[in-house]
Amino acid sequence: MPQLNGGGGDELGANDEMISFKDEGEQEEKTAESVSAERDLDDVKSSLVNESENNSSSSDSEPTERRPPPRSDAESYEKARECFNEALRRQQDGGGLFKSPHYPGYPFLMLPDLASPYLPNGALSPTAPQYLQMKWPLLDVPSSAALKDSRSPTPGHLSNKVPVVQHAHMHPLTPLITYSNDHFPPATPPAHLSPEILDPKTGIPRTPHPSELSPYYPLSPGAVGQIPHPLGWLVPQQAQPMYSIPPGGFRHPYPALAMNASMSSLVSSRFPPHVVPHHPHSLHQTGIPHPAIVSPAIKQEPNGELSPAAHTKSPGPAKKEEEKKPHIKKPLNAFMLYMKEMRAKVVAECTLKESAAINQILGRRWHSLSREEQAKYYELARKERQLHSQLYPGWSARDNYGKRKKRKRDNKADSAAEDYSARNKKPCVQYLPQEKMIDSPASSHGSMLDSPATPSAALASPAAPAPTHSEQAQPLSLTTKPERHHPHFSLISKPSSSSSSSSSASTSSSSSSSSTSSSSSSHPSISLAISSSGSHSTPSLLSRPNPFTSLHPSLLSPPSPFHQAALHSHHALFQTQPLSLVTKSAD
DNA sequence: CCACCTTTGAAGCTC
DNA sequence: GAGCTTCAAAGGTGG
Numbered sequence: 001m002p003q004l005n006g007g008g009g010d011e012l013g014a015n016d017e018m019i020s021f022k023d024e025g026e027q028e029e030k031t032a033e034s035v036s037a038e039r040d041l042d043d044v045k046s047s048l049v050n051e052s053e054n055n056s057s058s059s060d061s062e063p064t065e066r067r068p069p070p071r072s073d074a075e076s077y078e079k080a081r082e083c084f085n086e087a088l089r090r091q092q093d094g095g096g097l098f099k100s101p102h103y104p105g106y107p108f109l110m111l112p113d114l115a116s117p118y119l120p121n122g123a124l125s126p127t128a129p130q131y132l133q134m135k136w137p138l139l140d141v142p143s144s145a146a147l148k149d150s151r152s153p154t155p156g157h158l159s160n161k162v163p164v165v166q167h168a169h170m171h172p173l174t175p176l177i178t179y180s181n182d183h184f185p186p187a188t189p190p191a192h193l194s195p196e197i198l199d200p201k202t203g204i205p206r207t208p209h210p211s212e213l214s215p216y217y218p219l220s221p222g223a224v225g226q227i228p229h230p231l232g233w234l235v236p237q238q239a240q241p242m243y244s245i246p247p248g249g250f251r252h253p254y255p256a257l258a259m260n261a262s263m264s265s266l267v268s269s270r271f272p273p274h275v276v277p278h279h280p281h282s283l284h285q286t287g288i289p290h291p292a293i294v295s296p297a298i299k300q301e302p303n304g305e306l307s308p309a310a311h312t313k314s315p316g317p318a319k320k321e322e323e324k325k326p327h328i329k330k331p332l333n334a335f336m337l338y339m340k341e342m343r344a345k346v347v348a349e350c351t352l353k354e355s356a357a358i359n360q361i362l363g364r365r366w367h368s369l370s371r372e373e374q375a376k377y378y379e380l381a382r383k384e385r386q387l388h389s390q391l392y393p394g395w396s397a398r399d400n401y402g403k404r405k406k407r408k409r410d411n412k413a414d415s416a417a418e419d420y421s422a423r424n425k426k427p428c429v430q431y432l433p434q435e436k437m438i439d440s441p442a443s444s445h446g447s448m449l450d451s452p453a454t455p456s457a458a459l460a461s462p463a464a465p466a467p468t469h470s471e472q473a474q475p476l477s478l479t480t481k482p483e484r485h486h487p488h489f490s491l492i493s494k495p496s497s498s499s500s501s502s503s504s505a506s507t508s509s510s511s512s513s514s515s516t517s518s519s520s521s522s523h524p525s526i527s528l529a530i531s532s533s534g535s536h537s538t539p540s541l542l543s544r545p546n547p548f549t550s551l552h553p554s555l556l557s558p559p560s561p562f563h564q565a566a567l568h569s570h571h572a573l574f575q576t577q578p579l580s581l582v583t584k585s586a587d
Numbered sequence: 588c589c590a591c592c593t594t595t596g597a598a599g600c601t602c
Numbered sequence: 603g604a605g606c607t608t609c610a611a612a613g614g615t616g617g
Contacts, residue, residue, distance in 0.1 A: 330610045335595035339611065347613095355612040356593035363594040381596080397598045400609060 328395050331388040334377035338366055 332340070339362045346358050346365075366374070388395070 330597075330608095332610060333596040336610055339594070343612070352614095354592080354614050356591085356614080359592085359594040359612080361594090366595070378596090385597080397609070398600080401599075402608085 327400065328392055330397050330400060331384040332381060334374065334381040335363075335366055337380055337384075338362065338369075338374075338377045 339359065342362055342365065343355075343358060346352070346361050350358075350361075352358055352361075369377075
């Protein structure tokens with residue numbers, strides 16, 4: 001695996017990590033140096049220092065909320081940290097890391113780059129290759145050999161339309177959905193309607209099957225079993241896909257085959273096993289069966305292949321029937337899609353095995369993603385939802401309620417926050433803070449700005465709520481973490497709020513995270529954002545997240561190549577940041 | 588063996 | 603309409 005990430009793979013993670021760890025003195029320096037002697041180093045350090053201080057303080061300040069992680073956890077996190085550092089080193093050494101011409105040290109800064117690859121018409125520019133070279137790290141993931149092959153065909157050419165492919169850490173997904181920007185104008189047509197996809201092999205444009213658009217769902221009632229999903233086994237990673245197949249069925253569900261691994265992973269991941277009938281590998285290569293469609297209780301039915309249609313298929317006793325009914329899962333949201341994609345990469349980079357820890361990392365990374373990047377996932381998610389709704393018109397999320405067996409609710413209720421906090425999270429806390437610190441400043445604020453809703457809304461989905469101020473203001477991350485980073489704020493909202501302002505308040509977001517997050521975490525981010533804005537001049541280091549995230553919605557919003565092109569210059573972007581920040585703060 | 592942890596986001600439910 | 607709850611993925615962990 002060394003090489004796996006070794007090359008360009010790490011960019012994302014490594015960077016992330018780099019940043020994240022900055023808080024620690026030594027690491028911080030290392031990272032900074034490694035980062036590349038950015039001129040901004042000083043700034044970063046200073047920021048880090050502050051963060052570190054905050055951090056420490058935070059720990060103090062929030063002791064009540066979170067206790068020190070259990071030893072084991074601590075160790076694991078420590079490990080993770082090391083892992084990150086390692087990744088960092090690799091990047092630096094290996095040189096595989098993607099470096100933006102503009103921001104050498106900061107791989108993440110891709111936005112501008114992204115734009116470049118495309119021609120005005122949205123087609124991939126010949127010059128794009130440079131980006132193309134950088135496959136998504138994910139691809140490099142261990143078991144991905146297969147993936148590599150699959151993607152090898154020509155990721156780049158996959159479709160001219162798919163910009164994503166080019167970018168290293170981009171959205172492998174795009175190919176899937178034809179992300180291309182041009183395709184999702186605000187009022188994007190239903191996913192299935194999306195523009196034609198170039199046939200990977202032939203290069204001939206063809207209309208995509210719904211399945212292609214989103215492979216994730218279980219077969220549609222009518223379509224049912226017709227299609228085996230190739231990717232399902234093709235893709236190494238977690239694989240079982242869940243999506244459905246188009247009524248027409250598809251041979252090749254996805255151009256994906258040709259597509260790059262990441263995408264394929266995504267697709268495959270979701271393709272329901274049943275979709276892929278009895279393929280010898282129906283199980284994911286890893287051997288992990290995917291419950292995708294089937295309800296947990298049922299697990300995979302013998303004929304699990306049956307798709308949703310299945311439910312209809314055997315009219316048995318009502319109860320049994322219900323139980324048997326394949327469980328149509330909720331469509332994955334943007335973050336879930338992102339997680340699916342990136343998880344393998346993170347795992348590869350780090351020794352961490354625990355999903356909880358990994359998820360935390362992914363969460364941070366998610367926040368650190370630029371708006372555009374996030375927007376892609378939002379768009380993808382939106383399309384999936386559309387497809388899902390089309391496939392299962394009658395389906396409602398509520399159908400799945402209770403299927404999971406009541407979980408925490410009980411515990412939480414019973415044990416209350418105390419237990420809750422006590423049990424696990426601590427570890428995370430410590431862990432997070434470090435990484436987060438880095439992110440937080442940049443990303444966090446960015447994230448806030450970027451709030452899920454915003455990006456998506458702004459960029460793509462018409463459906464998505466308009467990016468109102470409030471939305472923008474919403475801090476994604478409310479989830480506690482931010483607080484830690486910035487202890488000052490950490491305390492209950494009010495005090496801190498002064499600085500950051502009320503805006504975030506709204507943010508509190510419904511997110512489940514429950515209490516912990518409660519605090520005004522968002523505020524901190526805002527404050528940071530502001531500060532950062534001031535520094536926008538020095539986007540290089542810190543910034544990655546900031547710059548883009550902070551971008552003004554209007555600017556970012558258009559995912560289309562055109563827009564990207566417009567955005568071309570970072571400077572412009574950076575400059576824009578302040579505005580965005582302002583808006584938020586205002587909110 | 589099952590629930591939990593953890594993340595964000597969407598949708599449903601409650602008031 | 604606001605706020606809260608549940609579920610989606612994932613895999614180690616603990617009871």
